Every structure is written in C-alpha cells, then in structure tokens.
Amino acid sequence: MVLLSSANIDYHLPFIVRKSDGSIIHPRKEFDAFAQHQLDVSRLDRIAEHLWMVGRVGNVHPLHRQHVLGRQVILTEQADLHLLWIDKTIFIKPLPAWLLDEAIWKQHIRISPRLQACANGFLRTYAYLVAYECDFAIATRLNLIPEGFTWPSWLNLVQDRLLPLCLDRNPLSFAPRYTYGELRLSRINILYRLLPKLKLKHFFRGYYYGSQAYQGFLERNFAWLVAGFAYLALVLTAMQVGLATKQLENNTAFNAASYGFTIFAILVPLFAVAVVAALSLLLMIYHVRATLKHLHETTVAIKP
CATH class of the missing domain: 1.10.287 (Helix Hairpins)
Structure with missing residues (x-):
C-alpha cells in the first residue's frame, strides 16, 4: 500500500487549511487535526438513521457511469460532500496521497477508531469509482488519484488494500455515512431544515448552502x-x-x-x-x- 515515503509526504500537504469556523490548521505541524478535518463526515453521521431516504446502501456508480448519467464531476476537499449529487452534478473528493502512506496509518489513523472508520469508508468508495480501465483514465484526467499510478499499480492497490474493505461486513469498520453510497443533496437539505434535533441555523442554511x-x-x-x-x-x-x-x-x-x-x-x-x-x-x-x-x-x- 505504500505510495510515498515519509521523507516526501510533506510535499503533498497544504501549508494551511481554513476550517468553516474560521480557525486555521497547519497540516505539517498539526497532522492529526488536519486528518480529522479532511475525513470528517460527522454532519452526515448525525442524520444516519434518515439517510435511507436520500440514498441506497452501497450505491456507488463507476466514473464512466457518472458520464453516462450526464453528471458533471465537481472536485471538493470536503469529505461530507463526497458522492453527494444534485441535478447533473456530483461532488467527489480526490484520493489524497497521504492516505495511502503506511507510516501515516500506523502513527495517526489506526490509533483513532473514529478516524479509521472514516478512512476505511472513503477508501472503499474508490474501489467502486475506479473499477474499469476507462474509469482509471477518467480519474487520472480529473486528478482524482495521486500522480504516479499506472493501471497495473492501481489494480495492485485495489487487491491489497481496497478489496478487503469491500468484503468487510462489520458495520463498525466504517463511519455510518458510508453504509450508503451516493446521496441526493436536495433531500439532505430538506432533512437539515426540518429535523427538530438540529440547530435553528440549519433551517436557513440547510446542509449545503450553494x-x-x-x-x-x-x-x-x-x-x-x-x-x-x-x-x-x-x-x-x-x-x-x-x-x-x-x-x-x-x-x-x-x-x-x-x-x-x-x-x-x-x-x-x-x-x-x-x-x-x-x-x-x-x-x-x-x-x-x-x-x-x-x-x-x-x-x-x-x-x-
């Protein structure tokens, strides 16, 4: 699974990341906070018991199928927008290079069950998104996967790392959001405006304030x-x-x-x-x- 060495992993991290509340994260100094922010799907987990109304279990179309459906792929760094779609648009988070580094998994991800569940669910989606060689070509063109992969090396990654996640039937291995695949954004907005347990601000802003x-x-x-x-x-x-x-x-x-x-x-x-x-x-x-x-x-x- 190792794609990068610890010596050059910094070159794949941004200098600063601004959170929605205005606070700043320095990924190279605060990697744990950065990883939590990058893989956070808590907003969807908060309404996990209602997600059956906005998507189907495990429903992730390959990238070529997204094109057949006439959808435009929009890149996003928000994990909680990953695989959300509205009209003819679907949001997809690129696969970060640091998430494929074994040292990072040992030092940062595996020590946090919550973070590992989010990482497992996110990685599993890419086994379905890039299933065929034509999907790999689309993913390369859209910069969805890190540089340096070839189709054979991608197949090796799927076999060694992603396939076991696809065969894992333990629900605790994945964040609740990743029980489902693609989610309809318009219905999530409705849920966020109408569910009584959420804050008043969600009535005005919904889930995604486009x-x-x-x-x-x-x-x-x-x-x-x-x-x-x-x-x-x-x-x-x-x-x-x-x-x-x-x-x-x-x-x-x-x-x-x-x-x-x-x-x-x-x-x-x-x-x-x-x-x-x-x-x-x-x-x-x-x-x-x-x-x-x-x-x-x-x-x-x-x-x-």
Missing part, C-alpha cells in the same frame, strides 16, 4: 410557484369557458365551485408573496446577525 445571493436562493426554492400560478390561470380560464356554456351556466354546484376557486386564486398568490417576503427578511436578519457575530469573534481573537 446560493450566494437571495435571488439564487429564491429561484432554486420557489420556482414551483410559477408552475402553480400557471395552473391556477389555466383552471380559471377553463371555469370561465364553462360558465359561458348552457350546460354549466345555471349549474349551482359549478357556480359555487367557481366562486370558491376564484377567491382561492386571489388569496393564494398574496399569501405566497407574503411568505417569500417574510423569508427574505428572516434570511437578511440571520445573515446580518451571523456577520456581526463573526466580526465580534474575529475582533476578540486578534486582540493582544
């Missing part, structure tokens, strides 16, 4: 309103035509239904606009408060 402006957020989450309004207009037009016919002109039930639906069609758009406006206001308040909080924490941190 929108960088209110317009994009509203377009993504309220596009269905346009279709709803179009349907209302279609039904009102049909009712108007129906009232003009002799068969329905004096029909009491149809007249009552037309009256009720007309009132409904007037009130629903007003209610929808009010909801969108209220949500936009809440989002603005939330982001202003979050910005002020971050500014305060940053100011306190840099004070002597």
